[in-house]
Amino acid sequence: MTPKPLPGFRDFYPEQFAERAYIFETWRRIVRRYAFQEYDGPPLEPLDLYTQKSGEEIVTQLYNFVDKGDRPVAMRPEMTPTFARMVGARAQALRKPVRWFTIPQLFRYERTQKGRLREHYQLNVDIVGEADVMADAELLAVAIDIMRGFGLTADDVRARVSDRRLLNGLLTHHAIDEAAWAEVYAVLDKLARQPRDVSSEKLAAAGLNMSQVSLVLDMGAMTFDQVRAAYAEAPAAAAHVARFAEYVAHAEALGVASWISFDLTIVRGLAYYTGIVFELFDARGEFRAICGGGRYDNLLGALGGTDMPALGFGMGDVVLGEFIRERGLMPAFTTGLDFWVMSADLTPDATTRVLSLTHELRDAGRSVEYAFRPMSFKKQLEAAEKAGASQVIVIKAVETPSDELLVRVMTLAPRGERTMTVSEFLQDLQSNG
RNA sequence: GUGGCCGUAGCUCAAUUGGUUAGAGCACCGGAUUGUGGUUCCGGGGGUUGCGGGUUCAAUCCCCGUCGGUCACCCCA
Numbered sequence: 001m002t003p004k005p006l007p008g009f010r011d012f013y014p015e016q017f018a019e020r021a022y023i024f025e026t027w028r029r030i031v032r033r034y035a036f037q038e039y040d041g042p043p044l045e046p047l048d049l050y051t052q053k054s055g056e057e058i059v060t061q062l063y064n065f066v067d068k069g070d071r072p073v074a075m076r077p078e079m080t081p082t083f084a085r086m087v088g089a090r091a092q093a094l095r096k097p098v099r100w101f102t103i104p105q106l107f108r109y110e111r112t113q114k115g116r117l118r119e120h121y122q123l124n125v126d127i128v129g130e131a132d133v134m135a136d137a138e139l140l141a142v143a144i145d146i147m148r149g150f151g152l153t154a155d156d157v158r159a160r161v162s163d164r165r166l167l168n169g170l171l172t173h174h175a176i177d178e179a180a181w182a183e184v185y186a187v188l189d190k191l192a193r194q195p196r197d198v199s200s201e202k203l204a205a206a207g208l209n210m211s212q213v214s215l216v217l218d219m220g221a222m223t224f225d226q227v228r229a230a231y232a233e234a235p236a237a238a239a240h241v242a243r244f245a246e247y248v249a250h251a252e253a254l255g256v257a258s259w260i261s262f263d264l265t266i267v268r269g270l271a272y273y274t275g276i277v278f279e280l281f282d283a284r285g286e287f288r289a290i291c292g293g294g295r296y297d298n299l300l301g302a303l304g305g306t307d308m309p310a311l312g313f314g315m316g317d318v319v320l321g322e323f324i325r326e327r328g329l330m331p332a333f334t335t336g337l338d339f340w341v342m343s344a345d346l347t348p349d350a351t352t353r354v355l356s357l358t359h360e361l362r363d364a365g366r367s368v369e370y371a372f373r374p375m376s377f378k379k380q381l382e383a384a385e386k387a388g389a390s391q392v393i394v395i396k397a398v399e400t401p402s403d404e405l406l407v408r409v410m411t412l413a414p415r416g417e418r419t420m421t422v423s424e425f426l427q428d429l430q431s432n433g
Numbered sequence: 434g435u436g437g438c439c440g441u442a443g444c445u446c447a448a449u450u451g452g453u454u455a456g457a458g459c460a461c462c463g464g465a466u467u468g469u470g471g472u473u474c475c476g477g478g479g480g481u482u483g484c485g486g487g488u489u490c491a492a493u494c495c496c497c498g499u500c501g502g503u504c505a506c507c508c509c510a
């Protein structure tokens with residue numbers, strides 16, 4: 001039995017690597033349009049970077065061990081603590097707002113399932129130092145623009161958006177005790193996946209009265225227009241309603257309004273989100289969330305750095321790859337090769353001529369392959385074909401009166417050929433860039 | 434951590450309700466006598482039927498365990 005990779009880990013053969021490279025390139029291409037700068041940190045971190053805020057139970061989902069210097073360490077399961085440290089260390093010096101992105105490989109020890117492995121790459125885009133909702137709109141716009149970069153449309157992907165502060169305002173307005181908010185969040189998060197009476201029981205157990213329970217149960221269906229109509233004048237919620245309206249207006253001006261759905265059931269598991277949160281889903285609901293993020297204004301301070309407003313999102317390569325593959329949007333990658341060089345005869349001199357011309361072509365920036373041992377003409381053409389060469393160069397043994405070698409330039413698809421001298425050929429190459 | 438389904442060649446699948454030496458297509462490699470094209474033809478390499486035990490005269494097939502895959506739950510920092 002040939003060895004396999006560890007469970008949940010992937011080998012990237014050239015075909016898969018090409019797909020991964022395509023995803024990374026698209027991420028970078030779009031994110032740079034929004035003027036974000038790329039950074040990275042260590043893939044291995046001190047264990048307590050992750051246990052300090054999250055507690056010891058998180059260790060069960062970490063790849064952690066003690067290194068040879070007796071240091072408890074862990075493979076990074078997320079980028080945020082590293083990011084917080086890096087920003088915190090230069091908090092005063094960095095130009096604000098900080099606009100950074102990274103594509104780390106992250107690790108988590110848990111059972112694999114659809115869209116979830118033990119290792120994945122995750123685009124992280126963050127903004128630090130800006131409290132205005134314009135930054136929230138900008139962040140959402142990048143995420144959505146990335147979808148467009150992959151050829152997806154507003155019919156393929158929905159951006160479901162909520163706002164913790166707005167939600168809290170509504171709960172306050174309805175006199176729902178703050179001690180019950182965590183349970184309300186949990187119920188909202190599961191609203192679509194959990195029977196209504198179960199949700200209802202949980203809310204009642206948390207101390208909500210009947211009208212409060214039905215209010216929460218109905219929140220999942222509320223549009224922003226309904227919220228605005230009902231709470232624009234409510235003291236506890238008015239400011240939050242106004243701010244969210246501003247956010248929507250900015251998003252519209254940035255061209256992404258048609259992708260957005262207001263959805264109070266978007267909670268995000270993270271306890272640290274403080275404001276607008278969003279997730280990107282495929283419109284048919286067949287996949288996990290493609291992307292998730294939001295505002296976490298208190299986190300940098302809580303992690304021991306300078307307290308600054310911050311927001312960001314993560315987008316993994318696994319679900320995204322599954323999704324664009326399923327939609328037929330993953331390009332077919334060919335093993336491109338500019339030239340296959342061969343000789344019409346098989347003498348030792350011919351071999352030297354093949355290598356010399358190959359060298360010249362490579363100096364000119366072309367990708368070139370040739371046979372490592374004597375092969376029949378037909379065999380080489382087949383080999384050139386399989387290698388994906390666009391042209392085959394056959395060096396002819398017959399020399400011209402001017403002592404110049406002739407080459408036959410054969411184009412494979414569509415089939416065609418021309419014969420010329422080597423210098424003509426190289427000249428031609430230059431003029432064609 | 435809990436549960437369902439599934440493991441035969443690199444890939445997709447066969448193999449008579451347990452029966453001889455586990456086959457085919459694709460892919461890969463070589464050949465069709467010094468060669469000018471993708472077709473075609475011939476040949477070859479490749480399997481401890483995931484692994485270990487059990488039942489049986491006999492196991493790819495039935496049973497148990499284990500490992501792996503997959504899907505859901507939990508969780509999603």
